[in-house]
Amino acid sequence: MTKKKAKIVEEDGCQVRMIHLDRVKRARDEAIPEKEMRRLALIFKALSDPTRLQITLALQGGEMCVCDLAAMLNISESAVSHQLRHLRDLALVKTRRDGQMLYYSLDDDHVADLVKIGLNHVRE
Amino acid sequence: MTKKKAKIVEEDGCQVRMIHLDRVKRARDEAIPEKEMRRLALIFKALSDPTRLQITLALQGGEMCVCDLAAMLNISESAVSHQLRHLRDLALVKTRRDGQMLYYSLDDDHVADLVKIGLNHVRE
DNA sequence: TGAGAATCTGAACATATACTCAAATATACG
DNA sequence: CGTATATTTGAGTATATGTTCAGATTCTCA
Numbered sequence: 001m002t003k004k005k006a007k008i009v010e011e012d013g014c015q016v017r018m019i020h021l022d023r024v025k026r027a028r029d030e031a032i033p034e035k036e037m038r039r040l041a042l043i044f045k046a047l048s049d050p051t052r053l054q055i056t057l058a059l060q061g062g063e064m065c066v067c068d069l070a071a072m073l074n075i076s077e078s079a080v081s082h083q084l085r086h087l088r089d090l091a092l093v094k095t096r097r098d099g100q101m102l103y104y105s106l107d108d109d110h111v112a113d114l115v116k117i118g119l120n121h122v123r124e
Numbered sequence: 125m126t127k128k129k130a131k132i133v134e135e136d137g138c139q140v141r142m143i144h145l146d147r148v149k150r151a152r153d154e155a156i157p158e159k160e161m162r163r164l165a166l167i168f169k170a171l172s173d174p175t176r177l178q179i180t181l182a183l184q185g186g187e188m189c190v191c192d193l194a195a196m197l198n199i200s201e202s203a204v205s206h207q208l209r210h211l212r213d214l215a216l217v218k219t220r221r222d223g224q225m226l227y228y229s230l231d232d233d234h235v236a237d238l239v240k241i242g243l244n245h246v247r248e
Numbered sequence: 249t250g251a252g253a254a255t256c257t258g259a260a261c262a263t264a265t266a267c268t269c270a271a272a273t274a275t276a277c278g
Numbered sequence: 279c280g281t282a283t284a285t286t287t288g289a290g291t292a293t294a295t296g297t298t299c300a301g302a303t304t305c306t307c308a
Contacts, residue, residue, distance in 0.1 A: 004225075006191055006283075011198075017284090018195040019225070020188070027182040027196050032243065037181075039246045040239070041174045048169035049296075050162060057161075058151040064144070066255060067130055071142040072151045074135075079297055081256055100254050100305055101128075101143070110245035114238060115164075119156065121234035122163045130253075141254090173266075190285060203267055205286055224275050224284050 046090050047114065051075065052083050055104075059093065060112055063105035170214050171238065175199065176207050179228075183217065184236055187229035 006017040018024055031037075047053050054073055058064060066084065070077040084104055087093045094107035106112060130141040142148055155161075171177050178197055182188060190208065194201040208228055211217045218231035230236060 009195070011195075016195045016198075017191040017201070019284090020192050023186065023188055024192050024196045027185055027188070027192075030181075030185055031178070032181065036243070036246050037177060038174060040242045041172055041177050043242055043245060044168045044177070044238075045172035048165055048172040050165045051296080053161060053165050053168070054155070057154075057156065061151055061154055062147065064147055064151070067141040068144050068148050068151075071133070071135075071140045072148045074140075076298065077141070077255070078257085078299080082296075085256080097305085099307095100252095102255065108245065110241060113241050114168075114245075117234060117237050117241060118164050118167055119160070121167060121232065121238075122160050124234075143254095175266080200268070201285070202269080202287085206266075209286080221275085224282095226285065 042090060043092075043111075043114075046087060046092055047111075047118075049083070051079070052087060053115070055080070055083060055087065056092070056106070056111060056115060059104060059106045060115070063096065063103040065101050065103055069104070166214060167216075167235075167238075170211055170216055171235070171242075173207070175203070176211060177239070179204070179207060179211065180216070180230070180235060180239060183228060183230045184239070187220065187227040189225050189227055193228070 004019050006019045007021065009016045009018050009021075032040075047056060051073060055069055058069060058072060064072075066077050066080050069084075070080045073080065084093060088095070092106070092108050092111050093104050096103045096105065128143050130143045131145065133140045133142050133145075156164075171180060175197060179193055182193060182196060188196075190201050190204050193208075194204045197204065208217060212219070216230070216232050216235050217228050220227045220229065
């Protein structure tokens, strides 16, 4: 049995406890770039809110306009618009204008994939 | 060209604007159960924070203890512990005790899948 | 061009959350 | 047992976020 004790390491002027130097090192080496990591977190965050998740699920069935989404979700059109802007900023949805109406649809195949895999998980 | 105008519908005692009754109806019919939806949102939320996402990524390389994760992420062990509790509450990670040490590892294959698919998206 | 329709925006507010610090647990081992 | 080690917990705080409300935009078409 390996009985290890934490090693105190000086790092960035701070005392850091570390037990498996090799694992910490490996994890740091394998870490993805900061930028990708933040972006990835934002994608997940987009799907982490019930309203946005429901919007995403609804749009998998085809494009919809703001007021239909609001009616379906039973919240104000303003709230829907705010959330759609959020999704649009992340390029997860796109719009098509037809007269006075804006139709929103999914702009990313991976988003649908993420939701499907997530659903499999939840349903097990 | 179909020029539609919103229909005002009485619902739950509120006036609701609705343009495509069929689409709203379909979206409502296809909607997943409230409970599954909330759970799914929680899973995504777990991955939506940079710290938790990095913990998840690190654990894909094998189990790690709290202080190693703290050293790797350069944050306090307390902060890591709080986030691990969050992940454990959702059954995304599990622990194995060896003496004084608790080793955390992923407890869900889908989580790794989600992160991988997400990464593909980000890298395109 | 001007009224109406659909959507967007900004401010305000209430809630949620991620971290730090200090103290409490839990386990090992002399 | 009693001390040291590893982790957890709770309070406190600062920040982020989701919604509503009121009003501004944008576009259509009579």
